[in-house]
Amino acid sequence: MPDPGRPDVVGFALTYGSGTAIERHTHPAHQLIHAISGAMRVVASGGIWFLPLGRALWIPAELDHEIRCDGEVGMRTAYLSRACPEVFADVRMIAVSPLLREVLVRLAEGDGGGLRPALLEILLQEIAGAGLPPLRLPYPADPRIAELVAHLNAAPADRTPLAQWARRLGFSERSLIRAVRAQTGMTFRDLRRYSRVMAAIERLCEGRPVTMVAYDVGFETPSAFAHAFRTVTGKTPRQFVAEARESF
Template sequence: MTNNTPEMPNLSQPEVNGFASTYPSDTRIEWHSHEAHQLIHAISGAMRISARNRLWVLPVSRALWIPAGIEHAIECGGAVAMRTAYLSTAYLSLPTDLRVISVSPLAREVLVRLAEDKDGTLQQTLGDVLVHEIKQSNIEAFSLPLPANKHIALLAEDLRANPASKKTMTEWANELGLSERNLIRRVRGETGMTFREFRRQTRIIVAIERLIDGQPVTSVALDVGFETPSAFINAFRLVTGKTPRQFTNSS
């Protein structure tokens, strides 16, 4: 594993530093934060990142933008080659919220070159290009809420572990010791979604991780609980804006 301590940029002026690291499968980086903004990107492999009560799935060709000071933890399901950029808070008009963004071929090369630019000769130029790419990038819907309520947290954990489960709201309410009406209200309050929407979003996020692993679309569709591949494709497009094939071709 290559994992040297990253050098933070000078926060008093617009500055960006790149960092390259590799992690073996099942690596977990515990909760931490940085004084600088961070853009995390994997040139190979995929990561799960927990932050602000959400679970973010980060496949290849996407990056997670983490504003300065936000605590986060990282899990690597498989081997990951990470390229990270740290941007000083002196850069203006950058996003103030966590978001998964698309990574253009240009942005990917900038992240790679920043990590290689040991003497800093290209730092200012690459930093300006990267800031432009961040502002122009598309926001991707690759996250799930991590509910704080213990009942809804159990439900969410089970949906991730058993996405094909057909358990109904009535069955869940009985299992959790809640009325169905109370459970409906708590799911909406904790996730901002109906139970049906939350289950669909969970299934798609789990499906994304399996597609990243190279599993066939048809088997993924059935494994995460869809009756037919066409139903899966329609739901996948609704959540991500792409078909599974378009997604895998762009990853």
């Protein structure tokens, strides 16, 4: 860990197998996590944050979080002391520029004989100017809605209708509609669409063809997939992947 008494940073390179679960934990330092291969899901601050290639997540010190790995993940992570100035007090998604990626890689390889102060300054500047809209699903407090969200994440192609979910979870249809809205801020349809797009992003960043991914995550046509993807991310699938890979 970095020296807690002054602005400092240390980096690590870690590799995790597909499906690895890093259980809920905290760190005494701030953390920036990024994958140079694979994708991660981070549960923190009442949400599920999706981290494909090209994105990093800022996690403040002492914040509970857990991580799930989709595919083999090559993680590059930096820990920043709490003495660092002007850092975020909440979880943030960060765009990983080529420069930020190289700083993270260099920190993970060692400080190169006293480069840590300079690398820390660059890192802080990159973080401050690289915020992104989050790829995030709310993590419901109601265990029944949490079960629904977890299933949609694990099996995005499942077409189980709302009425069947209501029976399974012990709701009337109207009560389930209200509960999903209250717990996630989304309709059931939007929740399913968002879950499918998040699953699609992970597959696209693994290099799978767009058409194959569209069907894998439950869309009936590639055009329906493209429309949903643009609605959620503001970009086409190919645009999103191209931008993610620009930093590699």
